[in-house]
Amino acid sequence: MKQIAKIEAFELMDSRSNPTVGVRTTLSDGARGFALAPSGASTGQHEAHELRDQDNNRYGGKGVKTAVKNVTDIIAPALIKLGTVCQSAVDRTLLELDGTENKGKVGANAILATSLSVARAAAASYRMPLYRYLGGVNAQRLPTPMMNILNGGAHAANNIDIQEFMIIPAGASSFAEALRQCSEIYHALGSMLKSMGLTISVGDEGGYAPNLDSDETAIQIIVDAIEKAGYSTDEVKIALDAASSEWYENGVYHLPKRDVIYTVDEMINHWETLCRDYPIVSIEDGLAEDDWKGWTRLTERLGGQIQLVGDDLFVTNRARLKQGFEAAAGNAILVKPNQIGTLSETMEVVVMAKNRGYSAVISHRSGETEDTTIADLAVATNAGQIKTGAPCRSERVAKYNRLLVIESELRGQL
Numbered sequence: 001m002k003q004i005a006k007i008e009a010f011e012l013m014d015s016r017s018n019p020t021v022g023v024r025t026t027l028s029d030g031a032r033g034f035a036l037a038p039s040g041a042s043t044g045q046h047e048a049h050e051l052r053d054q055d056n057n058r059y060g061g062k063g064v065k066t067a068v069k070n071v072t073d074i075i076a077p078a079l080i081k082l083g084t085v086c087q088s089a090v091d092r093t094l095l096e097l098d099g100t101e102n103k104g105k106v107g108a109n110a111i112l113a114t115s116l117s118v119a120r121a122a123a124a125s126y127r128m129p130l131y132r133y134l135g136g137v138n139a140q141r142l143p144t145p146m147m148n149i150l151n152g153g154a155h156a157a158n159n160i161d162i163q164e165f166m167i168i169p170a171g172a173s174s175f176a177e178a179l180r181q182c183s184e185i186y187h188a189l190g191s192m193l194k195s196m197g198l199t200i201s202v203g204d205e206g207g208y209a210p211n212l213d214s215d216e217t218a219i220q221i222i223v224d225a226i227e228k229a230g231y232s233t234d235e236v237k238i239a240l241d242a243a244s245s246e247w248y249e250n251g252v253y254h255l256p257k258r259d260v261i262y263t264v265d266e267m268i269n270h271w272e273t274l275c276r277d278y279p280i281v282s283i284e285d286g287l288a289e290d291d292w293k294g295w296t297r298l299t300e301r302l303g304g305q306i307q308l309v310g311d312d313l314f315v316t317n318r319a320r321l322k323q324g325f326e327a328a329a330g331n332a333i334l335v336k337p338n339q340i341g342t343l344s345e346t347m348e349v350v351v352m353a354k355n356r357g358y359s360a361v362i363s364h365r366s367g368e369t370e371d372t373t374i375a376d377l378a379v380a381t382n383a384g385q386i387k388t389g390a391p392c393r394s395e396r397v398a399k400y401n402r403l404l405v406i407e408s409e410l411r412g413q414l
């Protein structure tokens with residue numbers, strides 16, 4: 001039986017210069033796995049708890065020394081004693097050690113980095129790529145990127161309220177082809193913005209972050225960029241992430257940058273109009289995380305037509321997804337490992353969604369690192385879709401590069 005010999009934890013740095021937890025697991029045969037936790041900005045209220053030190057003398061309170069210490073003092077001895085690298089046994093132990101509903105005691109950042117590093121060490125020990133170890137013979141489908149090329153909301157210092165404007169190269173014949181199309185469109189968009197005298201500086205996820213007149217203008221510019229790059233909107237579609245939990249107050253939606261207020265029905269009408277006028281095929285968090293009644297109405301109106309993704313709504317959590325099934329809310333789930341905290345729970349929620357006919361989109365966070373686990377996870381679960389930002393900023397590009405390598409490996413085997 002393979003055994004965990006050593007677990008080390010480090011306070012490292014994420015792409016927004018905030019500390020994050022990194023964990024290195026060493027097995028008794030010498031195999032090693034290393035993983036880092038990502039971090040969100042527009043976090044859902046129901047996410048697992050990211051443990052930060054709250055010591056204002058360090059990193060503005062965002063240090064993770066406590067989480068690091070929890071890995072070395074609480075997690076490491078228990079997992080070494082466990083005597084196996086079996087992922088479900090490891091993750092069950094992590095849940096028991098924490099014992100809280102939201103992983104607030106040990107910290108979801110400490111738990112996730114450990115859970116992922118154990119899987120990586122096991123894969124290394126079995127001499128398998130991570131996607132193969134996690135997905136077995138079934139792991140074979142490369143995801144289509146939902147690529148965020150224009151940033152707003154909490155991810156950019158511009159005047160745009162919608163957080164993410166994404167392109168989906170739905171007609172591409174391979175992942176490499178999909179990535180090439182997106183990159184060409186990204187460059188076309190950049191040169192268009194430049195010629196309009198607008199900034200080409202980028203937001204947290206690598207998309208451009210210019211000031212524009214309206215959401216419609218942003219979408220129209222993307223349509224123009226698709227065409228300028230030589231593609232049509234039959235081949236390349238548009239997706240939005242409104243991240244509208246950020247706007248919800250007292251039962252209405254207050255878009256802070258434009259200072260506009262929509263009732264729930266006006267918000268739904270707004271999405272319907274945008275879908276009528278533009279090639280939009282997916283809207284994420286079109287309504288807020290606890291607006292269940294609104295979500296049911298939104299799904300009745302648009303669910304037959306487009307993908308409605310629950311991010312803050314479902315927070316990668318099986319109980320929340322079940323609630324979604326019961327309320328007929330949404331038809332897709334965004335899957336972010338750090339929203340729930342363990343690899344096993346993350347993989348289980350993908351299966352649960354698929355069994356019910358919901359689609360699953362594997363996702364990064366706005367605060368990321370060089371860790372590429374989500375690329376392997378997307379292939380392992382055959383999720384079919386991945387959201388990991390623009391083809392810009394190395395923490396985003398690392399995931400795309402990993403998928404390119406996986407695609408060539410799979411080609412070689414088939």
Ligand code: PGA
Pocket residue numbers: 039040041042043044163241243311334363364365366367
């Ligand atoms: P976050 O944004 O990582 O800041 O939560 C990503 C998203 O909302 O999908």
Ligand code: ZN
Pocket residue numbers: 241243284285311312334
């Ligand atoms: Zn989102």
